Amino acid sequence: MVAYQAQQRTLSDDEVDRIFRALADATRRDIVRRTLTEESSISDLAHRYEMSFAAVQKHITVLEGAGLVTKHRNGRERRIRGNPDAIRKAQTLLNAYERLWRGRIDRLDALLAED
Amino acid sequence: MVAYQAQQRTLSDDEVDRIFRALADATRRDIVRRTLTEESSISDLAHRYEMSFAAVQKHITVLEGAGLVTKHRNGRERRIRGNPDAIRKAQTLLNAYERLWRGRIDRLDALLAED
């Protein structure tokens, strides 16, 4: 059984902006995917993509700014670790949207049932 | 009971990029939220935000490109309707990420249980 942490009460627009913005890039999504299951150093990650080390470093900065990954010093390297909390924040918002939509349908059903 | 449509098998990187990119803006999220529960014309929506009609129109174009809303002609106006399918695509991806993370924890638990 896994213990889930309490969610923050409200998400600021900026915070949500940053999370979705960070997820809107295939390389960054790949980094999140990898580091959710296995910590990696920045150079480990940089080797995997066909772009400069600095470019990958920038992607990681974007992800860190969105809270999607965290950095942990380990000697001369930094281990990058995916953070499921930020994922959950995005899920929470999308779930709210789906609930809204279902609500509309339910109201429509109720209306039709009135006959 | 609500009938759910079958999901597309694979999501291209571009498609996912567009969906998350479109969601990375508070005005656009607000438009999605509104139109999921209630269709609106473009000018209806434009009145609600402190920016030009053309700016709102552009946001709607971005949302349409991501499949998050659809346009439906109605006389001289176009009704904008939120599309829950695109929302679900994003949910599906985030759920996969969370499963990955839980998988890591499960493996860790198993490892610890070996003692």
Next chain:
DNA sequence: TTGATATGCAACCATTTGGTTTCACATTAG
């Protein structure tokens, strides 16, 4: 100590984004 590795950061550049104003066109109301 010295060289190799890992990271950080600045400067630069092309493209995209998010806004504007303006004009054209279609449709509806009077």
Next chain:
DNA sequence: CTAATGTGAAACCAAATGGTTGCATATCAA
């Protein structure tokens, strides 16, 4: 018919994005 309304699209602009190269610094290995 004419005027008002709703939409589309172009041209323009500042700022952000996503990449580059180059250099500085920190740490580890030999």
